Amino acid sequence: MPVSAPPQAEATFDWIAMGLEDAYGGRSINTHYHLFQYVKMQHPDRQIISLDDPNFDVSGFLASQNVASDILAGEQVPKQHTVLTRSDYYGRFRRGPVDDDETPPSLLKSLRNGVFEIDYASTHFNIYQFHWMDYQGPMRATYLVFEAEDQTAGTKLVQSVYQWMDTLKNEVWVFDQVWRKDKAMYQAVQSAEWKDIFLEADMRQDLRRDTSVFFDSEDVYKSLNVAWKRGILLIGAPGNGKTEAIKAIIKGAYVPCLYVKSFKSPMGPEQGIRAIFTRARQSAPCILVLEDLDSLVEPTTRSFFLNELDGLESNHGILTVATTNHPEKIDQAILNRPSRFDTKYVFNLPSQSLRTEYIRAWLLKLESLGVVIVGDQYPTIEEFGHELSRRTEGWSFAYLKELFVSFQLTRAALQSTGKPAGDTVQDIFHHVETLGRQVVIGAPSSPEELDPTLFDGLARNAALVRHVMWH
Known part of the structure; x- marks a missing residue:
């Protein structure tokens, strides 16, 4: 659907650029109001719903509903400001060097300043989005423009967006500057x-x-x-x-x-x-x-x-x-x-019994992957695990995990070069010696070693400080 230029301006008049330039240059007292006025000049006979909520995520909602959108372009439409980003999937999960015949990473295109159009619930919308900075920080405005006798269709779209924003579906709310799913x-x-x-x-x-x-x-x-x-x-x-x-x-x-x-x-x-x-x-x-x-x-x-x-x-x-x-x-x-x-x-820090339990779980996992662990020196996994727990006094679970991960990586590197693997027991002991130099001994191992004033008025035992109302 074509967008008509303001009646007093030529088709090439870029009112988006001018409006945001006023905002960035500090010449506009109320940028939101002035941008609304520009939109109103574009569409004097249509319904307009204005939103100044910086969290209003109409684009995310439309994507979740598989609603196609088209960024408008043409002589009668002001210049658009679009942003290209690499897809999260490629950045998070791709590993290794890029092959010549590999499909390049997908690019996501989003509109930062400008107008796009959609068809939703039997209504055609032009949706304007603007971002700018003022003394309060980052600002954002969204305008829904549509042809109708009243604002019912636009209000339903806004309500649907907010309902989607407030509903978690296999997601967790995370706050980092703003809330996101x-x-x-x-x-x-x-x-x-x-x-x-x-x-x-x-x-x-x-x-x-x-x-x-x-x-x-x-x-x-x-x-x-x-x-x-x-x-x-x-x-x-x-x-x-x-x-x-x-x-x-x-x-x-x-x-x-x-x-x-x-x-x-x-x-x-x-x-x-x-x-x-x-x-x-x-x-x-x-x-x-x-x-x-x-x-x-x-x-x-x-x-x-x-x-x-x-x-x-x-x-x-x-x-x-x-x-x-x-x-x-x-x-x-x-x-x-x-x-x-x-x-x-x-x-x-885990006690010896907890270390033994944790180490045994890892040894069983290695055994399930085909790693031979038992032998003449330690005929059972239990005996080897007990010795490992003895040698790892003062280790955290994170260091114990690193012990087995580094062992597996070393084995994988040997396999990739065709070299034979060494004795499992001695290889793991070697990693214990190497990592042992990095382990920092001295972290409090019981509440009594912490500053006692931290827990004034609270019940204690060797591993737990608690005050439970219904006890």
Whole structure:
């Protein structure tokens, strides 16, 4: 459908460029209003719905519905500003050198400034999109233009977009400047299994209970006249299972998950915190994940964060799960106030029994791949595993995993060159010696080795610090 030029201008008049130039040059007091006026001049007899929501993702919605769109071009249409990006699939999953006959990566074309047209629900739309910067930060405007007696058709399209935006389908909400839906993180979560998480039995049982029972206990909280919200903090050095536990928690829940990478936003961290908790309240009941809490909360935002976490507004139905590698960096007002993070789990370096269990699982996996492990020196996997666990005192699960991964990579490299593989036991011991030089001994192995003031007023045992309301 052709777009008519403004009546007072020639066909080559590029009002998009002029309008945005005014915005970029600071000559426009209200860029949104002026751009709307330009659109209105283009279409004086049509319905126009204006949206200034920077998160309004009409393009993503149309793609999800397989609705084709065409970017308009021609003498009567102002110049378009399109953006080409490489497809995520090629960037994430392709490996190795490029062959001469290989299909080049697919390119995704999106419109940054300009107009495209679609047919949706028996209505033809011209959709204008604009991006610019002002003193508040990145700005965005969308205008739906269509021919009708009223705005019903456009309103239905807007409602459909927002409904799609608010609905997760094999996705996880991720906050990084703005909220977006992430399929890749959802897929990563699906591989998590509690049986593959190596924790002391009582700790695994309590952690599963505290996260699963919460969403079935609204009536219990109500009968006790207690706010239906919980906070769980996972504490420990990197590589000891905190992230894997979170994956299992998310997979086992039947509620939406919201994952926070940063408090930063185009309007500043306080606005980011507000956007995070607003979305959580809208999505409740839900799980809100705050990974590396000590790096998220800064002194300038601490009070604002506390107010959102435990202020006047209701966080009904929100289970907040946070992690930290450095509890000593977290303010006592966050760490020790029971109504904020009621339950704390300490992920210590694995004990010898846990290392033995973890190593045995890896050895069985290697055996299933055809690697010969047993021999004269260690006639059973159990005996070899016990010796490995003895030699890896002070190792985290991450280092133990690296031990077997590096061993497999070395074997694969030998096979690719036609060289015979060496003795499995001695090769693994060699990797133990090499990696052992990198392992940092000295991380706290029990809560008692941590600063005792971190857990004032909380019950303790050797592997778990917890305060459970219904105990």
